[in-house]
Amino acid sequence: MPLDDPEWLERMYNNRARVPEHGEYFARWAADSARVRESQPCSIDVPYGDGLNETLDIFPADGGTERAPVLVFIHGGYWRSLDKRDHSFVAPAFTGRRVCVVVPNYALCPGTDAAPVSISHIALQMVRALHWTWRNIAMHGGDPGRITVAGHSAGGHLAAMLLACQWERVAGDVPDQMVRNALALSGLFELEPMRRTPSFQASLNITPEEVPRISPAMWPAPAAGTLYAVAGAKESEEFIRQNEAIAEAWGPKVVPVCELAPGLDHFSIVDALADPAHRVHELAVGLLERRG
Numbered sequence: 001m002p003l004d005d006p007e008w009l010e011r012m013y014n015n016r017a018r019v020p021e022h023g024e025y026f027a028r029w030a031a032d033s034a035r036v037r038e039s040q041p042c043s044i045d046v047p048y049g050d051g052l053n054e055t056l057d058i059f060p061a062d063g064g065t066e067r068a069p070v071l072v073f074i075h076g077g078y079w080r081s082l083d084k085r086d087h088s089f090v091a092p093a094f095t096g097r098r099v100c101v102v103v104p105n106y107a108l109c110p111g112t113d114a115a116p117v118s119i120s121h122i123a124l125q126m127v128r129a130l131h132w133t134w135r136n137i138a139m140h141g142g143d144p145g146r147i148t149v150a151g152h153s154a155g156g157h158l159a160a161m162l163l164a165c166q167w168e169r170v171a172g173d174v175p176d177q178m179v180r181n182a183l184a185l186s187g188l189f190e191l192e193p194m195r196r197t198p199s200f201q202a203s204l205n206i207t208p209e210e211v212p213r214i215s216p217a218m219w220p221a222p223a224a225g226t227l228y229a230v231a232g233a234k235e236s237e238e239f240i241r242q243n244e245a246i247a248e249a250w251g252p253k254v255v256p257v258c259e260l261a262p263g264l265d266h267f268s269i270v271d272a273l274a275d276p277a278h279r280v281h282e283l284a285v286g287l288l289e290r291r292g
Helices: 006-013 022-039 119-140 154-163 192-196 198-204 237-254 268-273 279-289
Strands: 043-047 055-059 068-074 100-104 142-152 179-185 226-232 257-261
Touching: 006 192, 006 198, 006 237, 022 268, 055 119, 068 119, 068 154, 068 279, 100 119, 100 142, 119 142, 119 154, 142 154, 142 268, 142 279, 154 179, 154 226, 179 268, 179 279, 192 198, 226 237, 226 268, 226 279, 237 257, 257 279, 268 279
Parallel strands: 068 100, 068 142, 142 179, 179 226, 226 257
Antiparallel strands: 043 055, 055 100
């Protein structure tokens, strides 16, 4: 892994350069998401805290009287771009299967001189979003005892962090295993390459001291919970390595699924999550249906 070669790092991690049609994905996601918010029941911009971008959207499960399992989907964008409103399109495939979907927002790196934003800052925002969800989702028909977190790219990184979170340190009333399962799509788990990739350095501002604190693959495996790690088979060698790294670090008991989705790139894998006929979607459903 030639971490001192900036051109190699850009080839491995600059997904917008690797997928020239990325703008078409973003435009379609935004348009489809706007239609979803207009066409199905939802609660938009619900505050989960008082900080910048600390809001979330809730899409209740269709029909039924029993409390539904909860999917919290965290968007990607290298912690510095995109928005929850671009990802509402993920919800219908799950709400139609009696799943309550929550899509949180977060502040974006680097923030401002007066209010800087770091990856650690965003991770704590997601802790607050999950804590809010656990406390309040029953009012929206969700089961607080059945929360699964899914995330794409930077969101996959955050999903893994939440699975490993020491929830007893967050609040005294929170169960140790508040997040029971997680699905990381094209996740990032070792952040030293991010620190060294030229196009990310100015916005992410990762220091050498931060790397082990924000790299889940450098942490002990969670004592409980399950993570599925999936990357697109058409992604860079580094994204494929990152996917394998978390499985190697946490072991098969915690990461029983570590696989590549045939034919998918860094962006089409999100479409696969929203496609009820795709295995990526079925993996998410399998986690949501797990009990105990």
